[in-house]
Amino acid sequence: MKLQKSLREDSLTHNIEKIENLALTEYPHFALANSEENWQRSLNFANDIRKDFDCMVIVGIGGSCLGGKTLCHYFSPYNTKVDFWDSADLDFLEARWSLLKSPEKTHFIVVSKSGSTLETFAGRDFVLAKLEALGLDFSKQMSVITEEKPSKLFDWHKANDLKFLAHPLDIGGRFSALTVVGLTPVAFLLGDKFMDEFKKADAWQVTRDLDEACEEFMASWQRGEWQSIFWPYEEKLRYVGPWIQQLWAESLGKKKDLNGKNAPRVSSPVSLHGSKDQHSVLQQIAEAYPDKLVCFFNDKSIQKEDKDLVEIMKSQTPISLNGIVNQLKLDFDHIWDLFLSFEYFIIQLGRLLNIDPFDQPGVEASKVLFKKRISELEGVLK
């Protein structure tokens, strides 16, 4: 990763203490990219499904979808081979179902780390009802990715003898893009070319630029920039913003630090995309109160065609951002570089802020409330 910056001189402070390199070996997250076994396991599972099915649907929400969706769109924008159903809304599910080329040639993987995510059960039950109505055998057309321990979802796969892939126990849902969760749909999409991609991921290394970017994020908070805008322009990077948004918000947005004291304030992540958002929020970013740091991205592996009008459109990024004072430009070699770098940022920032980047007490609290409400409604959940 390479970093370029354009920052207000008058408010830029450099009093953040030097960041020590993270001992990467402490964290299993970074080993995933280099683990041929991890990749091969995803490919084997995908190939097994490819024998009988043309299309794949991932039924899951949050981290169960965001990584794979970002990656599949990167490799093939708007492909019709792999879809992600990340909502329990009937309008959504019915519409996506109607867009399936052929339900009997579609395989559905139900993904939930905990095995107890209610929206995901709603999606699963929707698929079950649809397959049943067509007289299709769900035990052939559905499989499960969850942690290998008793849960509603784990028990269901056991009872019905479904294909199963274990979610790693030591990796949280929002860090699961490079586990079987994110890689299986990509392997299904890419087929034989999948392991070539493994070699590119393998090349990622920690550089000084990564720590400098962490410093810049923290410096931006000192300037009162409480919104960090993640704004890729290229179509292939459309879902990178939402992926970063979850990783950032759940990992860094904490009430208490590791000592139980009030956690430091951090910026909120905002996801924008392409020139469409330039025709939307640019006015406010460029001219109104400067409370934002804008990060934009360049994936160097995306082929550029010179002298093409469409291509020149892409060069508008720096021009559009002309009025924006504080910006970071992050150059990546490949999507894996981007993913691993942001996981590094988040873990490193968590360490510097003395907070736990791996928990999410606020989300858990709402889940408890929601389950209580559901259990009060008799006969709804089987």
Place this chain on the structure above:
Amino acid sequence: MKLQKSLREDSLTHNIEKIENLALTEYPHFALANSEENWQRSLNFANDIRKDFDCMVIVGIGGSCLGGKTLCHYFSPYNTKVDFWDSADLDFLEARWSLLKSPEKTHFIVVSKSGSTLETFAGRDFVLAKLEALGLDFSKQMSVITEEKPSKLFDWHKANDLKFLAHPLDIGGRFSALTVVGLTPVAFLLGDKFMDEFKKADAWQVTRDLDEACEEFMASWQRGEWQSIFWPYEEKLRYVGPWIQQLWAESLGKKKDLNGKNAPRVSSPVSLHGSKDQHSVLQQIAEAYPDKLVCFFNDKSIQKEDKDLVEIMKSQTPISLNGIVNQLKLDFDHIWDLFLSFEYFIIQLGRLLNIDPFDQPGVEASKVLFKKRISELEGVLK
């Protein structure tokens, strides 16, 4: 519209002066909903196209797409009849083209208020090249919506004798959802049922709740809530957030007020959607620094099915937001109510802040820079 609020007592201030009712007749925006001629004109144009074509693509960006896209998704989520091409990125255009059911049965409307939007020309040129490659006659398959005065796009339609519909001169792009720009694709989608919808729009009225909501937005800024989060849950409302985001950011995010003095600070609009974003940013909103006002929506016209798990999922909204201190719940009777109410908020807030809600000097400045850059690249633009 009805308003419910849940606000921190300790910081809520009530010292905003009473808002006088806006003299609606001053603004042409609100007359659109009641103008049968405006609706009929959109329907006639759409019907004329429906005679020969099954599908419609709108080529345009920003306000030329956002209104129609929001509305079409509302009436038929993920329909394959009307698509919106709001990017000049080749990966996007190629992918969308490949998803067309039948290029020769698809009509393309090029939309640009000014008639000089560069991204839109890139999209137009892409369509031209594709139709030509198939030996199809673009003069039958393309039409234009722009202001009725000389411009690159207006001149092009004249020279090629294309179907044409005039963009109103007195309505800005971001306020164009209820003009021919937003209504033509809806009319194409709904066909004969379109004029029934007109009657629902006609019923919208200014209520005290609207002014109260304006007061609440301003009160939230006094509490330091510099992010206004617009968070509908229902699938049908998926694109409402991006539509509001443009309207808000371009209309309220100003450097100078009407007297040339520094404009007052206003919050930045953030668009979230559904329970998917609950599994993403809820942690930070609920537990971290309280610098956000969360607005969520209820469209009362969306049919609810009781005792359905999927339906109960929708009831999670208030539970999920349990940890969020400051929130507004906005109840709307119908999508038209929502659109007109937000246009009212924006014009009213602009008036209260003494800024011009209808210009966008920052965007114009970047367009000038971009055109200069393009003109330096010889032979690229015809």
